[in-house]
Amino acid sequence: MKVESTELRKAGLKVTHPRMRILEILDSQDGKHFTAEDIYRELLDRHDDIGLATVYRVLTQFEAAGMVLKHNFEGGQAVYELDRGKHHDHMVDIESGKVIEFSSEEIERLQHEIAEKHGYVIEDHSLVLYVRPAKRK
Amino acid sequence: MKVESTELRKAGLKVTHPRMRILEILDSQDGKHFTAEDIYRELLDRHDDIGLATVYRVLTQFEAAGMVLKHNFEGGQAVYELDRGKHHDHMVDIESGKVIEFSSEEIERLQHEIAEKHGYVIEDHSLVLYVRPAKRK
DNA sequence: GTTCATGCAAACCCTTTGCAGCCAT
DNA sequence: ATGGCTGCAAAGGGTTTGCATGAAC
Numbered sequence: 001m002k003v004e005s006t007e008l009r010k011a012g013l014k015v016t017h018p019r020m021r022i023l024e025i026l027d028s029q030d031g032k033h034f035t036a037e038d039i040y041r042e043l044l045d046r047h048d049d050i051g052l053a054t055v056y057r058v059l060t061q062f063e064a065a066g067m068v069l070k071h072n073f074e075g076g077q078a079v080y081e082l083d084r085g086k087h088h089d090h091m092v093d094i095e096s097g098k099v100i101e102f103s104s105e106e107i108e109r110l111q112h113e114i115a116e117k118h119g120y121v122i123e124d125h126s127l128v129l130y131v132r133p134a135k136r137k
Numbered sequence: 138m139k140v141e142s143t144e145l146r147k148a149g150l151k152v153t154h155p156r157m158r159i160l161e162i163l164d165s166q167d168g169k170h171f172t173a174e175d176i177y178r179e180l181l182d183r184h185d186d187i188g189l190a191t192v193y194r195v196l197t198q199f200e201a202a203g204m205v206l207k208h209n210f211e212g213g214q215a216v217y218e219l220d221r222g223k224h225h226d227h228m229v230d231i232e233s234g235k236v237i238e239f240s241s242e243e244i245e246r247l248q249h250e251i252a253e254k255h256g257y258v259i260e261d262h263s264l265v266l267y268v269r270p271a272k273r274k
Numbered sequence: 275g276t277t278c279a280t281g282c283a284a285a286c287c288c289t290t291t292g293c294a295g296c297c298a299t
Numbered sequence: 300a301t302g303g304c305t306g307c308a309a310a311g312g313g314t315t316t317g318c319a320t321g322a323a324c
Binding site for chain 3: 154189190193
């Protein structure tokens with residue numbers, strides 16, 4: 001039995017064709033971030049007849065199940081990535097649109113320190129650097 | 138002459154009633170973050186007959202002129218605040234919706250270090266901590 | 275056979291835009 | 300006077316939802 005179907009069952013979701021396909025696409029490229037449209041078009045390319053509404057519904061369910069992370073970078077369109085367990089933040093190259101992942105334990109630590117100082121506990125956080133290739137000197 | 142009108146002229150914008158009023162509202166509470174609707178409703182309360190479209194247009198112009206900062210926190214609605222020159226990041230209390238400002242030179246420094254390490258220069262960044270009041274122990 | 279999921283189109287929310295009239299300069 | 304501004308209503312883009320059909324269990 002495929003890994004995907006186990007994942008779905010674990011999340012309490014029926015193993016349906018759309019969910020399997022979408023999960024496969026999300027899993028196909030590590031570190032890649034997809035918009036709902038990206039996935040929809042990929043499905044069309046594969047001649048899978050799955051509606052855009054279903055893509056949104058499935059992504060929302062995956063997010064609720066903790067299988068997928070959703071990010072709202074600038075630009076209106078949300079992007080999704082498979083949650084592979086290692087936390088990271090993002091850098092967006094504003095010239096190419098490319099998304100680079102990074103992580104910094106030190107920043108994480110400082111964030112918790114700051115929240116604590118204000119009497120809070122961090123539930124979630126979002127750190128995005130909008131960057132541009134450095135000019136060679 | 139009021140400070141507001143000087144600000145507007147400096148930005149190359151005509152000194153109109155809507156722009157003055159919106160600027161006044163933004164200036165009325167330091168550290169406060171407004172949605173376009175917040176401002177619109179505030180204007181209605183003051184019996185200023187200004188359309189929501191105008192509020193959006195004016196806020197966009199203010200942002201372009203560097204007078205105002207726009208943030209896209211979770212929840213679909215953008216919030217605006219007067220740019221008073223001191224950079225800061227945000228913490229959002231997910232229970233009350235309250236926005237707390239903070240700043241950390243150390244985090245800023247680490248961000249630049251990370252971007253540089255990847256061959257990039259930071260153009261902009263967004264750091265938001267979604268927090269919950271700490272339980273008393 | 276039930277229950278849950280899907281496709282389609284319509285609805286939704288926030289934001290932007292076209293246009294004719296109005297106001298600041 | 301004239302060019303930029305405004306209000307209104309309509310359009311826009313991304314996302315969600317209602318409903319009848321269809322698939323998974």
